[in-house]
Amino acid sequence: MNILVTGGAGFIGRWIVKRLAEDNHFVWILDDLSNSSTKNIEALLLKYPSISFVKGDITNSADLENIFKNKFDICYHLAAFINVQESIDKPKVTFENDVMGTFNVLEHCKLNNTKMVYMSTCMVYDAAGEIGGISEGHSTCPASPYAASKLAGEQLALSYYYAYGLPVTVLRPFNTYGPYQKRDSEGGVISIFINNKLKREPLSIYGSGRQTRDFLYVKDCADFVVEAGYSVKTNGKVINAGTGFDISISELAKLIAGGEDNIKYVPHIHPQSEIKKLLCDDSYAYELIGWKPKVTLVEGILKTEEFLKNQFLLEGV
Structure with missing residues (x-):
């Protein structure tokens, strides 16, 4: 398949790109490098000629129009401003990128009949109770503009599923960590x-x-995201990923x-x-696509x- 990964030079994005290349797809990365680095993907670009990198911005319609000429089967949409404190300090910038940028990507997916896999976050949830983890039906409580923008992006994406029949999947991975994550104040x-x-x-x-946090190793997270994109069973669904611990x-x-x-x-x-308290109930992911994390904390x-x-x-x- 031809596959687009927005934010593919970022921490989780590069692992998703790696898995897609290993599965023999043609992969395009669109990233403005505001929260990432080409260092994350240098080795991948050398190893896999099927990967192409394009520097571009999801808020720029011309950048999206140019890259969507490649007629993608799936778009994994990860590009976002993800820093909670920055969203509190600059809510307008966060909204413009994470909501309006998502709208732009959705419009191009609709025009090209491209499935969109929207990367949300567990930060949209209210705290877990003392017993049991957070399932997809758990109450939401966006306590930062970042979380609110992600939740708004989810609803926007799902509206395209219901209004236009566009294949859309919304994913809420819990706290992801591992190699290539930033290790300064913006990291995990x-x-x-x-x-x-x-x-x-x-x-x-x-x-x-x-x-408390439920920590998910990045390779497990990438496998979850990729496999959710492959499956038609995930269309129109919101799905968690975590360890249950x-x-x-x-x-x-x-x-x-x-x-x-x-x-x-x-x-x-x-x-x-x-x-x-963040604790994931990931039983729905197993029910839909047979996914379970493999790496312990x-x-x-x-x-x-x-x-x-x-x-x-x-x-x-």
Whole structure:
């Protein structure tokens, strides 16, 4: 197939591109590099001649018109502003990119009868209860402009399914981590913690550390996203992906640091947007496409730490 991945030079995007290339598809990446880097895909471009990279912006209709000349079978739409604090500081920019950009992509998918797989987030949900995980029918509570923009994008995408019969799938992966994730303040907590550990710096926890997360290894996430796109059973559906296991940020820090000596607690930068408990019920993903995560949290942390150690060697740190 001919497949487009918007945001394909980003952390999760590059893993999706890799899986698609391994499956022998022709893959185009559209990315403006505002939240990503060509370093993420350099090795893939060298290994797979079936991958093409185009620098472009989903808010620019001309960029989309040009790339959609390739007549795609599927568009995996990941391009977005994903930083919660930045969305609080710049809600208009987030809305224009994540909602209007999604509208632009949907319009071109409709014109070309291209299935769209929309990458949403678990951040749209209200907190999980004490018993049981968050299913797709769980109440939503977008506590940041980022989450609200993602939720608006979901509804917009589903409207194209109902109004025009466009094949659309909405995915809500839980907290994804692994190699190629940013390890600075814009990265995920696991990459940041491992980075600080390797640099012998304190692991800083926002707030009490009692907030919990369900961490999904990035290769498992990419397999979920790709397989959801392949299946007609997912059309018109909203689907979670997670492990069904949550851990507090305090316990996560202890696991990575090997104890409590190098951990410190700092005031939260956006406590109003913190979700206290995120735990996924992924049974619907298994029911629809037979997907289950394969990598445990301990295995995933070890894989991520090994990757970051190699990065340090390459950087001469």
